Amino acid sequence: MRDLDAIFVAMQQAMRAAPPAAVWDSLALYGGSFTALPEVWIRRFLEAAAIWKAQGRIRQVRCSTRPDAVDAAGLARWKALGLDVVELGVQSFQDDALAASGRSYTGEVARRACGLVRAAGLGLGVQLMPGLPGQRPGEAGQDVAQALALHPEGIRLYPCLVLEGTGLAVRWRQGLHQPRSLEAMAWTLGRAVLRCWEAGVPVWRIGMLEQPGLAQHILAGPRHPALGTMARSRAIFLWMRRHIQRGRGAIRLILPRRVSGEIWGVAGELRPHYARLGVHHQNMSWHEEDIVQIMELTA
Structure with a gap:
C-alpha cells in the first residue's frame, strides 16, 4: 500500500499548498477502481475530503x-x-465487446451498477469507449443510447487506443485488432455528442487527458489533440444537416456566437460538407442567444 500512502500524502500537501481562498468544484479520486480499494483506504480518502468539503474548499467529491x-x-x-x-x-x-476486451462483467452488470448508483442518491457518470475490439458497426451508438436511458449527470467518451504493454497491443501486432480511423471515430463521436446534447446530458470529456509520457506508449488508434473540437463540430454539422432542407433555395443562418470557433471544424475541414448544403461564410451571422435561426431568402 506504499503507493496509496504516497498519493494520500501528495493530496494533503496539495491542499495545504493551495491559497486559502481557493475553491475547487470537485475532488476527483480517479486513476483506477476507487471502490475496489481496501475499505480502510476508501474511508481514509473520503474522510479527508469531507473535512475540505466542510471548510468550503471543495464543492463535491467524485470517484x-x-x-x-x-x-x-x-x-x-x-x-x-x-x-x-x-x-x-x-x-x-x-457483451461481445466486453468479452473481447477482457472485461470482468457483462452489459447487464453494468446497467445494474448504474441503477445502484442512482438508487443510492449519488450522481452517476458513465464512461464509454467506442472502438473496442468486438464492437460491431452501430454498437457505439447503442451504447450511448443505453447510457442516456439511465439518466446520468454526464458522459465521458474515450475512444479505444492501443497502449504498449497491454493485451490489446499483442492482438494489434498479431493483426487481430484494427483500430478505428480518426475520421471514422470523429463522426462516431459527433453523433454521440449530438445525442447527448439533445438529451440534455453534458459530455464531460472527449478523448484521453494528455499526460506527460503518455504519447510514447500509444501505438495506434484515433488520437488527436483537438479531438473534442472535431467531435463537437461534427455534432453541430449533423444537427444543421437535419434542419436544412436541400434544394430549398438561398438561406440565411443566425447562430449562437459561442459555436463560431467550432462550426467549420479543425482547419476548416467541414467547409466542403457545409457547401453541399448551401451554407457559406457569407450567409452566416452571429448573436449572443442560444438559438439557431434558419431563414429562406425570397427572390
Missing part, C-alpha cells in the same frame, strides 16, 4: 470505478462519508 466493484451497501456507506458522484467505467454495454 471512478468498475461496474462490478459497487454494491448497495458500499454505496450507502460512501455516500454517508461524503461521496457525491460515482463515474462507472462501463466502456460498453455490449
Whole structure:
C-alpha cells in the first residue's frame, strides 16, 4: 500500500499548498477502481475530503470505478462519508465487446451498477469507449443510447487506443485488432455528442487527458489533440444537416456566437460538407442567444 500512502500524502500537501481562498468544484479520486480499494483506504480518502468539503474548499467529491466493484451497501456507506458522484467505467454495454476486451462483467452488470448508483442518491457518470475490439458497426451508438436511458449527470467518451504493454497491443501486432480511423471515430463521436446534447446530458470529456509520457506508449488508434473540437463540430454539422432542407433555395443562418470557433471544424475541414448544403461564410451571422435561426431568402 506504499503507493496509496504516497498519493494520500501528495493530496494533503496539495491542499495545504493551495491559497486559502481557493475553491475547487470537485475532488476527483480517479486513476483506477476507487471502490475496489481496501475499505480502510476508501474511508481514509473520503474522510479527508469531507473535512475540505466542510471548510468550503471543495464543492463535491467524485470517484471512478468498475461496474462490478459497487454494491448497495458500499454505496450507502460512501455516500454517508461524503461521496457525491460515482463515474462507472462501463466502456460498453455490449457483451461481445466486453468479452473481447477482457472485461470482468457483462452489459447487464453494468446497467445494474448504474441503477445502484442512482438508487443510492449519488450522481452517476458513465464512461464509454467506442472502438473496442468486438464492437460491431452501430454498437457505439447503442451504447450511448443505453447510457442516456439511465439518466446520468454526464458522459465521458474515450475512444479505444492501443497502449504498449497491454493485451490489446499483442492482438494489434498479431493483426487481430484494427483500430478505428480518426475520421471514422470523429463522426462516431459527433453523433454521440449530438445525442447527448439533445438529451440534455453534458459530455464531460472527449478523448484521453494528455499526460506527460503518455504519447510514447500509444501505438495506434484515433488520437488527436483537438479531438473534442472535431467531435463537437461534427455534432453541430449533423444537427444543421437535419434542419436544412436541400434544394430549398438561398438561406440565411443566425447562430449562437459561442459555436463560431467550432462550426467549420479543425482547419476548416467541414467547409466542403457545409457547401453541399448551401451554407457559406457569407450567409452566416452571429448573436449572443442560444438559438439557431434558419431563414429562406425570397427572390
